[in-house]
Amino acid sequence: MALDLHTLGQAAGLALLMEGVVYFLFADRMPATLRQLAALPPRWLRILGGGAMLLGLALVFLFKHS
Template sequence: MNFDLKLLLAALGLALVLEGIPYFLWSEKMPGYLRFLSEQPPATLRKMGLAAIISGLVFLALARRFL
């Protein structure tokens, strides 16, 4: 298995772009949403994190299969 630095940097760049979109588009609403998230119990945040991980793995599997 070869380590592809270009692919790693592309993935990190894409992650940063996707993370930045909500702050750019909905900057007025983000403080309220972040406050809402901070009030959630750890179990809910853990489930949200697990759902994000599983979604990401599914996208990666689909990309590897069809691209």
């Protein structure tokens, strides 16, 4: 499987778009949310990050093979 830079660029752009939308729409709530995240133990941050990666991988697989 060859590396498709066009698709990789689109995926990176979409990820930034989705992240930016959250900050744009909920700018007033983000400082408190980030403080709550910063207070979590590293183990929970890894669990949340791993869950997000698995969900992202499942979505990529689902849409790639549908």
